[in-house]
Amino acid sequence: MPLKKNEPQIIRVINEEGGFIMSYIEELQKRIAHIEKGGHEKYHQKNEEKGKLFVRKRLELLFDEGIDIEDAFFANCMDDSLPSDGVVTGIGKINGQDVCVMANDSTVKAGSWGKRTVEKILRIQETAMTLELPMLYLVDSAGARITDQIEMFPGRRGAGRIFHNQIKLSGRVPQICLLFGPSAAGGAYIPAFCDIVVMVDGNASMYLGSPRMAEKVIGEKVTLEEMGGARMHCSVSGVGDVLVKTEPDAIDYARKYLSYFPKNFREKPQPMEPKDVMKFEKSIEEIIPENQNAPFNMYDFINRIIDADTFCEIKKKFAPELITGLSRMNGKPVGIIANQPKMKGGVLFPDSADKAAKFIQLCDAFNIPLLFLMDVPGFMIGTKVERAGIIRHGAKMLAAMSEATVPKISVIVRKAYGAGLYAMAGPAFEPDCCLALPTAQIAVMGPEAAVNAVYANKIAELPEEDRAAFIKEKQDEYRDDIDIYRLASEMVIDAIIEPNKLREELIQRYRIYDAKNVVFTERKHGVYPV
Amino acid sequence: MQEVKAMMAGNVWKIVVAVGDTVEEDQDIVILESMKMEIPIAAEESGTVKEIKVAEGDFVNEGDVIAIIEA
Structure with a gap:
């Protein structure tokens, strides 16, 4: 007899007299439909206002033909408010190549990590390790769910393991991070261990402590953009690699980037149809x-x-x-x-x-x-x-x-x-x-610096009017000494x-x-x- | 208002604009000489040169303000 205990609020399988009002198939379909929608409508709207796409839309754009397989879709399904526990994990194709993905759903508790969220991320990483497939991280997460901390933070299968897995995957398979929203505190290490981090200007950010925390703890007043914004990270800190305007731009970049890579370190990258060089007026x-x-x-x-x-x-x-x-x-x-x-x-x-x-x-x-x-x-x-x-x-x-x-x-x-x-x-x-x-021209230093270094005293001793000629003579001698044909003759x-x-x-x-x-x-x- | 800053330490070799000049984005403001190289320092936005804070021959450090440009 299905579902009497822990019965989800939205789906009633049995009527009050104990008779079925829904078939098993209907129940499954209804549950799937509910989970696929993600979090509450108001969070979808909020995201839309910021130019952020729903996680399933992102995946649709990312893959050649949508996600092929998805695991733990039902994670935390006994709680209606946490569809898939706020993260989608699975495998789909990019440029015809299977790749593993984890994608936060920021409509579900701001994409925060609970116990099952972390376990799902670990499992898809371990799948990437077993199958030796590229691993993509579509990050949009507020960080740890403090209410779940004992289950998701400190232990063997806690969030630390995500980074441990990333470090193990590094150099075995390409790891790409597309940053669509915040990547806060410990979560900021996901981008740090990826080969490349693409950030959406205005929405993406990385920081260990939020501006609010910075003010409280060290007394610094600073905006999120200044401290951990996409532009700052891509131009000053170097933690970000590529700054893009929109989410579709980020996804396009990832698809293009991956076309240069083999699926893992054992293989060579695929050649493409050769193209001519661009034509220019000047040679x-x-x-x-x-x-x-x-x-x-x-x-x-x-x-x-x-x-x-x-x-x-x-x-x-x-x-x-x-x-x-x-x-x-x-x-x-x-x-x-x-x-x-x-x-x-x-x-x-x-x-x-x-x-x-x-x-x-x-x-x-x-x-x-x-x-x-x-x-x-x-x-x-x-x-x-x-x-x-x-x-x-x-x-x-x-x-x-x-x-x-x-x-x-x-x-x-x-x-x-x-x-x-x-x-x-x-x-x-x-x-x-x-x-x-x-x-x-190959040398320890250029002719100007070299003549200065070797003859500084001599030049100083010379009468003013003779200096320029002397410097030129020595520079010419130096140029002859480092002549490229001489270096070719020496087989340098x-x-x-x-x-x-x-x-x-x-x-x-x-x-x-x-x-x-x-x-x-x-x-x-x-x-x-x- | 835009501060044009030295991107690296060096000597001011040539100042190629004057106060009052209109400049375009990416137009050179001064050319530094550093590591024996010519290092052009350009305006990031177009505008009018309001002030030039260096003279030819001055040493500037990375981040020093070289000129001020008003949009």
Whole structure:
């Protein structure tokens, strides 16, 4: 006899005389319909006002053809007010590939986590682990349900396990976070352990303590946007990677991003139909200024060597002096790390080094070949960056770059000075090749700095009128000494390439290096400079 | 009102606008010289240059205000 105890309020299966008024099938359908609607209508309206879509609508947009399988749909179904316990978990297809997903339902207790919410998230993660499928997190959650804390917070199957699982999944399968609403307190670690975090401007936020808590506990008055908003995280803290205007934009980005990845670390990414390079009036030679110190726009260079419209940039607004993004050449994915001379002279800073380190690890984990485009005056110097620990941040970039075993090509576009050469996969770090354009210049430092460093006293002793001529003479000598043909003769670089032939050269080399299969070294793991 | 700030430490090499000039978004205001590179510092929004707070040859630190632009 079904449902006499704990009978849900909305569904009465038995009438007062004890007779059935609904068939089993009807009851099931009614329950399904109730759960599928999510939380109370007023919360749906509230979300709509903010431009937020209902969780099931999000999933409809995300998958090729809706969610294929869903587990624990009935979680907490004895309580009518908590449909699916505020989270949808299941598997659907993106670009024809099965992926696992967990998606908060913010119409149900603000997407907060109860005991079953956490268990559902853990189970879908463990499914992703068993099947080795990508794992997506569609986050819109107020955090822990304080009333359930003993059941969901501290224990073996408590929320901490979500992060433990994420850490275990990291590098095995792609993990993507789409942030549609808040990701508060402990919940903020879900994005932190994902490969990439896409944030919707105005709605998404991440913070450990809310502005209200900050005021109460430390006395700081601050707005949510300033402290943990999407724009701040995508441009200042670097915890966010991609800033988008709307939820459909976020979903489109995730679908595009995933097309560059294999489903797990055992496989290589799928090639797509090759496309021609974009057509431009100016050739590569024409966009590179002869004066090494004058800026130019590295995006113009990138667009002249990749398949048209294939650049999928990561962290565009964070540390823009270094560009990182996925692209395709002849249809095959290539991860690009490029100095941007137009921003901060292309100098490397602590943030740019961190940005590079994470991107390199991402590509290396999922067998995406790397391309380094160098035009770098070196790492920044001065009090500010030394106090910020630029040495250890730079070391992170060197370590990630050095350890990467995917096909790795470095191209010296213009200058490669000092540790900039090292950080950008210089010859000592086992790139499969180090190519140079005729505009390349490799040195410990540029001619101006070098002549200053070596002859400072001599210059000071000279009469004023002789100084300029002396400096020029020494600079010319220095330039001859670091001449690119001399470096080619010493086999420091592997080839000098005509700029307009670079794309073809790269396509050939990546095709050949595809056979690469190496292990960096044997050990448990390195002791990372963090 | 918009404060145009130095994005990195360096010397003011050239000031390329004058007080009273109308400037567009992304138009260069000053060019710093740092790490032997020319570092253009541009306006983030269009407007009129109200004040220039540096002189050529000055050292500026990251975050220092270089100019003020009124929308």
